[in-house]
Amino acid sequence: MSQLKQAILSVTAAGDKAFVPYIMAGDGGLDKLQPTILKLQELGVTAIEVGIPFTDPVADGPTIERAGERALANGTTLRKVLETLTGFADQITIPLVAMTYLNPILAYGVEKFAHDAKQAGIRGVIIPDMPLEESGIVHPALKNAEIALIQLVSLTSTPERIERLTKASEGFIYAVTVNGITGARSSFAGSLDDHFKRIQTYTDTPVLAGFGISAPEHVKNFGSFCSGVIVGSKIVDSLANGDWDIIEELVKASKASAVK
Numbered sequence: 001m002s003q004l005k006q007a008i009l010s011v012t013a014a015g016d017k018a019f020v021p022y023i024m025a026g027d028g029g030l031d032k033l034q035p036t037i038l039k040l041q042e043l044g045v046t047a048i049e050v051g052i053p054f055t056d057p058v059a060d061g062p063t064i065e066r067a068g069e070r071a072l073a074n075g076t077t078l079r080k081v082l083e084t085l086t087g088f089a090d091q092i093t094i095p096l097v098a099m100t101y102l103n104p105i106l107a108y109g110v111e112k113f114a115h116d117a118k119q120a121g122i123r124g125v126i127i128p129d130m131p132l133e134e135s136g137i138v139h140p141a142l143k144n145a146e147i148a149l150i151q152l153v154s155l156t157s158t159p160e161r162i163e164r165l166t167k168a169s170e171g172f173i174y175a176v177t178v179n180g181i182t183g184a185r186s187s188f189a190g191s192l193d194d195h196f197k198r199i200q201t202y203t204d205t206p207v208l209a210g211f212g213i214s215a216p217e218h219v220k221n222f223g224s225f226c227s228g229v230i231v232g233s234k235i236v237d238s239l240a241n242g243d244w245d246i247i248e249e250l251v252k253a254s255k256a257s258a259v260k
């Protein structure tokens with residue numbers, strides 16, 4: 001079993017819900033990466049999704065896109081992110097998940113990426129612009145490096161496709177909660193719990209909800225019918241403003257005492 005899946009299952013076995021913050025590497029400068037990751041780790045997050053900035057981020061909403069632009073303006077590259085992470089990998093005790101588009105991986109070299117990512121503490125990868133049918137390009141190298149390849153399942157996927165993606169997904173299943181791009185939202189469709197429960201019938205790999213989750217109430221609500229949540233835009237904004245209180249509240253909402 002992948003280390004990522006194991007980390008999530010140990011959280012849910014204890015009665016808590018997984019909490020996975022997304023951060024944009026290089027936003028505010030790469031020197032921020034180490035203190036940010038170590039502080040999130042200290043707050044008790046389950047894993048951290050580390051975004052690699054990219055010039056054509058088709059799935060990103062405005063908050064993440066702007067953070068990506070700031071990171072690129074700082075000269076952030078995939079190579080520099082991996083080097084920076086490797087520099088303090090011995091202090092990282094939770095799995096990191098890299099969120100990157102396919103192009104930077106191909107430009108870096110698939111084999112080299114898998115090798116260097118492993119050294120950097122990366123235990124899972126999300127590649128939003130790579131369809132499942134194309135995953136043969138990267139899967140063997142990732143598998144070799146024991147890096148889970150996570151699939152995104154959207155609300156509009158057909159039932160057959162949902163089943164196929166779910167069964168293929170490693171580490172966890174990224175269940176997208178809205179139709180559209182990333183970004184904080186105030187409300188969600190009503191029938192999501194059935195959708196999530198159906199996904200979970202195909203697999204014992206944990207299902208995490210992501211997109212739009214931005215308040216402690218959302219964390220609790222989604223936690224009632226899946227294994228945990230991913231929070232992006234709200235975390236990115238809070239980090240840019242130095243507002244750690246809201247981050248702490250979001251993490252707390254994933255703990256058993258709050259979920260019940």
Ligand SMILES: O=P(O)(O)OC[C@@H](O)[C@@H](O)c1c[nH]c2ccccc12
Nearest residue numbers: 022059128182183211212231232233
């Ligand atoms: O920002 P939100 O709405 O909280 O959603 C998480 C999301 O930002 C993060 O997981 C992510 C950033 N870029 C992506 C591209 C595709 C899928 C997911 C992502």
